[in-house]
Amino acid sequence: MNALERAVADGGAIAAVAPMLGTQMLALLPIALENKLPLITISGTAAITQKNNPYIFRFFPDDATVTNAQVRFALEEKHAKKPAVIYQTDAYGQSGRAAIDNWLKQSGITPVYEDALDPNVKDMAPTLQKARAAGADSLLLHLHGASTALILKEAAAESLNLPIVAGSGLSQPATTALLEPAEIGGVCAETGASPESEETPAMHDFVVKYRAEFNLTPDSFALNQYDATMMVLNAVAHGAKTPEDVRQVLSTETYPGLAMTYKSDGMGNMAHSAVIICFDGKTRVPYVAKHYDLPPATH
């Protein structure tokens, strides 16, 4: 909050690239509203665009979108009928769990086991064992990167052999770097995009330039953040001079980014597509198994 208030006080900012953590975003909402400053974010927490704040623009598909893809893939492609849902205790995890449960309910399915994990939980064995004891035929995860890596490591060590569809935490190269390729063989995950999979020449170029600049492999968050920033810069290049100009562009226009095409649904949700990536067990680079496009709801 201090950082945003300082940026506003310094004057001249016509938009701000805001944090990814839902908890932090929720704290920044009143500042954005008070100062009429558009914030662009890649936070997935549903609540940040449910507060009737016209200055928040989310460039990552929200929990409802990605979990829709996650659940549909689990049910349709992995034939899950008795899933276990394991989620983080924070706002991100709880928001995701609520969305997953909602999508499962719409398909007439109730999870056979659910458990919330604090990010500091180290031993994942009890959770996995209890999921198995409850008769789960699949796992749906909504965890941050480190927790995802811990649970997948444990699942591999126990030879769990259940279909696992993880959250976007697994789409980050920083997470897969913690695991051996064999430990993620057959595991899938939802995400907004997978630049590492280099599906298009433009994505390939982005990945090459990103690696050259930062010596890191970009993840979906980097790609969506890039698209978000470029949309704002594009608006500036086309004459936007004030925060209100930028807000107007973000609220009304369509932008063809690298990851997807963005358009506000009236609530600040700009991204309405998700992909499911899967790992073949030989490499840490995923392949895109399925695309899901959801048209924005009108408000």
Next chain:
Amino acid sequence: MTGLQLLLNVAALASAYALVAIGFVLILNATGAVNFSHGDLVMVGGFAAVSLGAWLKLPGIVLLPILMLGMAALGVAVAVCAYFPLRKRPPESVFISTIAVGIILQNAANLIYGAESRAAPPLLGTGKLRILNSSISQQGLAIILVAAGLILALYLVFTRTQTGRRLRATAQDREVAAAIGIRVDAMVAATFAVATALAGAAGLLLANVFFVTPTDGANYILKAYIAVTIGGWGSIPGAVLGALLIAAFEVIYPSIPLLLPGALGGADAWFSQTVSSIAMDIVILVILVLRPQGLFGEASRQRP
């Protein structure tokens, strides 16, 4: 999950936590002050193991002595910067200075390594061993053996060497120790060195199985503080027992429905990971109400 697997998981986690708690107590006894940077020193040990592993491409067991030497030097630096200049001031001054050291270490780690988790190399290997019809992780077993070895070495140094006797004398009463000719400042610096070396070792042990991030320090200092409080303020055996209690809650409590299948009558939700943390905190409060001096009593210094 077999009972043996469960016990080994508890023992492995408790072993690493015990190293953290023992280091915390050593500085507490030697200086009368809480070193709030101790958790961040564990984090630094983890990242140091990551870097050494990437640079030297050697297993953790070979990196361990190198890392501990480096961490010992860091411990002396912490003593010189955060303790000695303030030792004649009120104890709160050392609290603040060690908190500041922790913040510096956390931000430095974030700057150097970024916010994402990293994994340190395993001690020996990451395979599984079959023992008594149970599949046991090699790393878990190695953690137990290495931690036990370090604690034994510490015990031998403290009880069988002249330096160890001097360290104990300094911890018991700095003024009397100075009066009989012990170089108290050198002993305090040595204590910081030993404690930080143990913290680094714990960091290496934990960072392969559980990874390391720059923000891990807060979690470790909290565990150390709790372990030492319930074990007995200033008691090394108490710190080990406290660490065991914490590890047991983290591993055994959520596993109770597995150990007693069908016996809980639908109350399995009371044994989730979240409730496990709450249950542990309730037990801690009960212990402190019934036995405020901790399970093993309390050293003469007042607990802050």
